[in-house]
Amino acid sequence: MTTMRYWQALNRALDAEMAEDDAVLLLGEDVGLYGGTYRVSEGLLAKYGEWRVRDTPISENSFTGLGVGAAMLGLRPVVEIMTINFALLAMDAIVNMAAKIPFMSGGQFPMPLTVRMPGGVARQLGAQHSQRLEAMFLGVPGLRIVVPATPQDAYWQLRQAIRSDDPILVLEHELLYFTEGEVDENLPAPPLHQAICRRAGTDLTCISYSRMVSVAEAAAEQLAKDGIAMEIIDLRSLNPVDWDRCMHSVEKTHRALILAEDPRFGGVSGELTATLQERCFYWLDAPIGRLAGLDIPTPFNGALEAASIPRVADVVTAAKALLSPDKER
Amino acid sequence: MDRDTIRTMLRDMLRARAFEEAAAQAYAQGEIAGFLHLYPGEEAVAVGVLHAAEPGDYVVSTYREHVHALVRGIPAAAIFAELLGKKTGVSGGMGGSMHLFDRERRFLGGYAIVGETFPIALGAAYAVAYRQLPEAVLCFFGDGAVNQGTFHESLNMAALWRLPILLVCENNRYQIGTEIHRHSAVTEIYKRACGYGIPAEKVDGMDVLAVHEATRRALARVRAGEGPQFLEMETYRFRGHSMADPGSYRPTVEVQAYEANDPIAATLRGVEFHYPSADELGSGHDCIQGFCDHCCQEGHLDEAALARLRQEVADEIAAARDFARQSPAPSMDDAWAALLRNRRYDRLFEEQAP
Numbered sequence: 001m002t003t004m005r006y007w008q009a010l011n012r013a014l015d016a017e018m019a020e021d022d023a024v025l026l027l028g029e030d031v032g033l034y035g036g037t038y039r040v041s042e043g044l045l046a047k048y049g050e051w052r053v054r055d056t057p058i059s060e061n062s063f064t065g066l067g068v069g070a071a072m073l074g075l076r077p078v079v080e081i082m083t084i085n086f087a088l089l090a091m092d093a094i095v096n097m098a099a100k101i102p103f104m105s106g107g108q109f110p111m112p113l114t115v116r117m118p119g120g121v122a123r124q125l126g127a128q129h130s131q132r133l134e135a136m137f138l139g140v141p142g143l144r145i146v147v148p149a150t151p152q153d154a155y156w157q158l159r160q161a162i163r164s165d166d167p168i169l170v171l172e173h174e175l176l177y178f179t180e181g182e183v184d185e186n187l188p189a190p191p192l193h194q195a196i197c198r199r200a201g202t203d204l205t206c207i208s209y210s211r212m213v214s215v216a217e218a219a220a221e222q223l224a225k226d227g228i229a230m231e232i233i234d235l236r237s238l239n240p241v242d243w244d245r246c247m248h249s250v251e252k253t254h255r256a257l258i259l260a261e262d263p264r265f266g267g268v269s270g271e272l273t274a275t276l277q278e279r280c281f282y283w284l285d286a287p288i289g290r291l292a293g294l295d296i297p298t299p300f301n302g303a304l305e306a307a308s309i310p311r312v313a314d315v316v317t318a319a320k321a322l323l324s325p326d327k328e329r
Numbered sequence: 330m331d332r333d334t335i336r337t338m339l340r341d342m343l344r345a346r347a348f349e350e351a352a353a354q355a356y357a358q359g360e361i362a363g364f365l366h367l368y369p370g371e372e373a374v375a376v377g378v379l380h381a382a383e384p385g386d387y388v389v390s391t392y393r394e395h396v397h398a399l400v401r402g403i404p405a406a407a408i409f410a411e412l413l414g415k416k417t418g419v420s421g422g423m424g425g426s427m428h429l430f431d432r433e434r435r436f437l438g439g440y441a442i443v444g445e446t447f448p449i450a451l452g453a454a455y456a457v458a459y460r461q462l463p464e465a466v467l468c469f470f471g472d473g474a475v476n477q478g479t480f481h482e483s484l485n486m487a488a489l490w491r492l493p494i495l496l497v498c499e500n501n502r503y504q505i506g507t508e509i510h511r512h513s514a515v516t517e518i519y520k521r522a523c524g525y526g527i528p529a530e531k532v533d534g535m536d537v538l539a540v541h542e543a544t545r546r547a548l549a550r551v552r553a554g555e556g557p558q559f560l561e562m563e564t565y566r567f568r569g570h571s572m573a574d575p576g577s578y579r580p581t582v583e584v585q586a587y588e589a590n591d592p593i594a595a596t597l598r599g600v601e602f603h604y605p606s607a608d609e610l611g612s613g614h615d616c617i618q619g620f621c622d623h624c625c626q627e628g629h630l631d632e633a634a635l636a637r638l639r640q641e642v643a644d645e646i647a648a649a650r651d652f653a654r655q656s657p658a659p660s661m662d663d664a665w666a667a668l669l670r671n672r673r674y675d676r677l678f679e680e681q682a683p
Contacts, residue, residue, distance in 0.1 A: 025459070051458075051459045052459075056486065057482070057485055057486060057489070059478075059482035059483075059485070059486065061448065061478060061479055061482065062447065062448040062451060062478075062479050062482035062483045062486060063448075063482075063486070064448070065445065065447070065448020065449060065451065065452060065479065065483075066448050066451045066452040066455055066483075066486065067452060068448065068449060068452055069389075069437070069448060069449040069450060069451055069452020069453040069454075069455070069456070070452035070453065070455050070456045070459075071452070072437055072449070072452065072453060073387075073452070073453050073456035073457070074456065075455075075456045075459070077452075092442060092445065092479075093448060096442050096445065097440075097445060097448075097449065101430075101438065102667070102668070102670065102671055103423055103667050103668050104420060104423055104424040104428040104430065104438070105420050105423070105424065105428070105430035105432070105438065105667075106418075106419075106420040106421025106422070106423045106424065106430070106667050107421065107423075107666065107667040107668075107670035107671070108420070108430050108431070108432040109430065109432060109437075109438075110670075110671045111671065141668065142668065144672075164671075164672070164675055165671035165672070165674075165675075166671045166672050166675070190680070191675075191676040191677055191678055191679060191680065192675065192676075192677065193677040193678055194677075194678045194679070195678075240677055240678075242677075242678045244678065245678075
């Protein structure tokens with residue numbers, strides 16, 4: 001067990017997979033000499049050489065597509081897109097190629113492609129660099145999407161994604177790269193898409209993912225002082241979703257609060273709410289609560305930026321409202 | 330070139346034409362639904378290029394790819410069945426006309442988003458170069474595709490890393506209905522490749538022997554490690570963009586002028602002494618007539634042999650169509666199996682039972 005940062009865990013995962021299988025290679029802008037803009041590929045060029053750690057031109061669609069073509073021939077490319085905002089330039093490669101080829105070929109071609117990219121609201125990066133676009137990929141059958149919230153999950157899930165024969169998006173978060181956590185590289189990993197209970201509770205269930213899990217954890221601490229026990233389910237994966245674990249928790253607590261950083265309208269929280277409502281309706285003591293980002297491009301101003309996504313205080317308020325719906329509304 | 334190769338190429342051109350005309354007929358009769366983009370007029374390109382390639386080479390193609398698949402060796406029956414969406418189709422009925430895939434024959438697919446063949450070929454070539462293998466990757470695309478960003482992005486990377494790609498532009502002068510002078514500032518497409526330092530050549534795409542020879546030379550350079558090579562094939566499609574397109578934007582005189590230069594007729598005139606029948610005259614094969622006075626000189630084929638060849642081809646395509654018609658449709662279980670096939674070893678949510 002070692003304490004390390006999220007980016008270091010990703011780095012260790014890449015190193016481990018590259019050492020084990022020479023079919024694994026990295027591609028992306030500044031992944032080589034520069035070591036990755038968030039240091040994720042630091043040291044790997046020197047160790048594995050330029051054919052396995054390839055600095056690319058600024059051509060997102062074609063270098064992601066390169067990953068698709070190389071995967072068809074049996075390589076296991078890990079494409080780094082510097083931020084999810086640039087993935088919009090690679091949507092053709094991700095959506096029209098990677099997600100479709102295994103299926104359209106009648107299952108002839110595996111697609112062992114991993115596409116890593118960070119998203120999320122960070123620190124005043126402006127509207128073009130602060131997007132949470134996971135919902136855009138949710139509606140694309142054929143893609144799998146994982147959203148590690150901790151260094152340990154980053155380590156496990158990236159390794160598992162590389163080993164999978166399906167195209168998998170690993171959505172990281174810019175504010176998580178420099179968070180620290182315990183990582184045990186020898187511990188067997190749970191299944192890639194299994195949700196995890198981060199905190200046990202009996203009064204309500206908060207279902208969240210990625211950076212918002214830490215917001216939920218901070219809120220749960222405050223709620224505990226008021227005698228409210230909030231259970232936290234970290235989804236770890238957005239496609240597929242581990243519905244069973246969500247349902248088991250809601251069956252116990254009878255209340256659910258969905259917490260997501262992406263915009264509310266058309267966002268991940270809507271899909272989670274709709275499906276859980278269908279599956280858990282008769283257990284619920286209150287309508288499912290939903291907290292998500294405002295439907296606004298992210299303002300540059302720091303205070304407005306912070307107010308554009310759920311904060312700890314918002315979660316506390318929403319949780320209390322769920323527990324006493326008549327009083328708080 | 331030896332006589333067998335010429336005969337084989339002629340056979341493939343006749344197969345290509347017969348296959349596409351049978352597909353057009355099946356479409357007209359309602360057996361084929363969706364989009365159907367046909368190749369007549371361009372046969373010399375697919376046949377010349379693919380006969381100059383090795384079986385180990387990879388092929389990436391577009392939505393107008395039936396003939397590439399056919400010449401590559403995918404059975405006509407498996408292609409026809411795919412056009413009908415049958416389980417026996419080369420893509421199991423999940424792809425359709427525009428998405429033929431054959432892993433065994435290294436046919437990396439037909440792509441229906443213009444410009445996708447570049448990055449796919451780039452990735453395949455990257456894998457070949459990384460593994461230091463002798464294969465080349467053949468990348469087909471049309472004149473319309475050269476204005477996509479992927480063309481420029483991919484040519485840049487291919488040249489930068491000297492990847493083993495042969496870029497084959499099938500310049501039929503139209504992106505659907507927009508003529509090349511209205512879609513490209515520089516209409517001599519091969520010149521675009523020069524911007525990336527890629528050797529490029531313009532080839533008469535109606536002359537299968539010229540196509541074969543240019544491809545043979547270009548592939549030799551690819552295999553010698555000289556990096557990507559570019560061939561612009563000047564060709565023409567006799568039909569509209571797809572079966573939904575009557576092609577009415579093209580002047581009749583232009584269509585007739587190209588038909589007079591029909592690549593199949595052009596090959597025939599090199600191998601046979603043949604006066605076209607009334608049927609052939611009626612179907613636009615009158616272009617043969619003006620040239621047949623010197624054809625017999627080559628003597629590769631006599632009229633009886635050609636008639637036999639035509640009959641064999643007709644029988645093959647008819648059998649392919651029958652096979653497709655009689656084949657079973659895939660089930661929804663087959664569709665799910667195609668989607669989930671690659672996760673069969675993955676545990677998604679639950680630990681493995683001890």
